[in-house]
Amino acid sequence: MTAAEKHLNARSSAFTARKQSTCDMEKWTELRTAFRVARLGTVSAAADSLGYHRATVNRHIDALEDELGAPIFIRHAKGYSLTELGEEVLRVAHKAEELIEDLAGHAAGIGTQIEGEIKITLLAPFARLLMEPIAKFRADNPNCRTELIVSEDLARLEYGEAHIALRAGAKPEHPDYVVSRYRKVRLNLYAHESYIRRRGMPRGPHDLDGHEFVLHPEGVRRLPFAQWVFDHVPASRIAVSSRHIGVNFQAVLSGLGIGFLSDTDVADRTDLHPVLPENEDWHVNLWLVTHVDLHRTSKVQAMLRHIRAV
Known part of the structure; x- marks a missing residue:
């Protein structure tokens, strides 16, 4: 191969690499646009977020769907929802955005900010x-x-x-x-002093009849005491029930019933007392x-x- 041919081949390879790099950047731009539409729900919101015109957002989505050979969005009156393929695209785009932002932060020397x-x-x-x-x-x-x-x-x-x-x-x-x-978190039933004054302290797990409870409506089914609640606490004995843990905590503090609390909840409190002996099965x-x-x-x-x- 002559020097001239080598020079032409080198220029051709460089052009191909630049073209490939440009193509990759375009794909990333289209992915980022699709991610914003999926996250925000509408083309208008995504366009405002990215500083694009609506037509540009639509063009990016069309180009990405043409590249993939299948739709990534289902268009409807209220906006856009993802197809199964779109879910995968969203996953890839989200990771790419996170990683690029992280790299950009390091490059700018702001890794600590x-x-x-x-x-x-x-x-x-x-x-x-x-x-x-x-x-x-x-x-x-x-x-x-x-x-x-x-x-x-x-x-x-x-x-x-x-x-x-x-x-x-x-x-x-x-x-x-x-x-x-x-x-590890230790959970137990606790009663406030005002409840104990009003209803007395149970003497053990077999002395809970007649006592009132503060519980999540589903017993927080993924926590280890859920089955115990189902087996031992009839619905008629639940005085207060809320899906909000803060509400339940305030109900226990107000003496409305016995409730499940963690060792963190009762730390440094002298007005809350464990009702039952520590149960290893209730540790999480x-x-x-x-x-x-x-x-x-x-x-x-x-x-x-x-x-x-x-």
């Missing part, structure tokens, strides 16, 4: 455990807000529904999750769970450090 949002999913009884870590995280990162998703449903971390999950019970076994033990292991693709991002690592430090 995290921005945006971090989502944590957990059961309501354990929300108090995270208040101090979140406060310290916010002090270090004043431009990053924390969203707490309180639900009994397990968030799908692989679809970007949360960055961190605080899971209770058996260790999660999902192959793409990074799981570490957080702490808590696990910190992240997705392997986002586990090493600055945002996730910073929050995990604060949670583990408390």
Whole structure:
């Protein structure tokens, strides 16, 4: 091969690489647009968020669907909803956006100043455990807000529904999750002094007849005392029932009934007393769970450090 031919081949290879790079960037732009439409629900909202015209958003979606060979959205009067393929696209786009933002932060030298949002999913009884870590995280990162998703449903971390999950019970076994033990929580039935003065203190598990209870309407089915509640507490003995853990806690403090509280709830309180002996079966292991693709991002690592430090 002559020097001229080598030169032409080199120029051709460089052109092909630039073309491929441009094509990849266009795909990322289209993915990011689709992600915003999926997250915000309408083309108008996505266009405003991205600073695009509506026609540009529609063009990006059409181009992405042409590339994939199938629709990613179902159009309807109220907006856009995802097809099964769209769910997969959303998962990929969410991870890509998180990773690119993380890389951009490092490149700009602002790795310690995290921005945006971090989502944590957990059961309501354990929300108090995270208040101090979140406060310290916010002090270090004043431009990053924390969203707490309180639900009994397990968030799908692989679809970007949360960055961190605080899971209770058996260790999660999902192959793409990074799981570490957080702490053990001790749960028991507690009564306030005002309740004890009014109704007396039960002498044990066989002396609960006639006593009143404050409970979640479903007994918080994923917690270990749920079956005990079903077996031992008839509906007629439930004085107050709320899905909101804070309401139930206030009801117990007001002496309206006996309720399940954690060792954290009763720490430093002298007016709440355990009703039954400690029951190992009611202890709960808590696990910190992240997705392997986002586990090493600055945002996730910073929050995990604060949670583990408390």
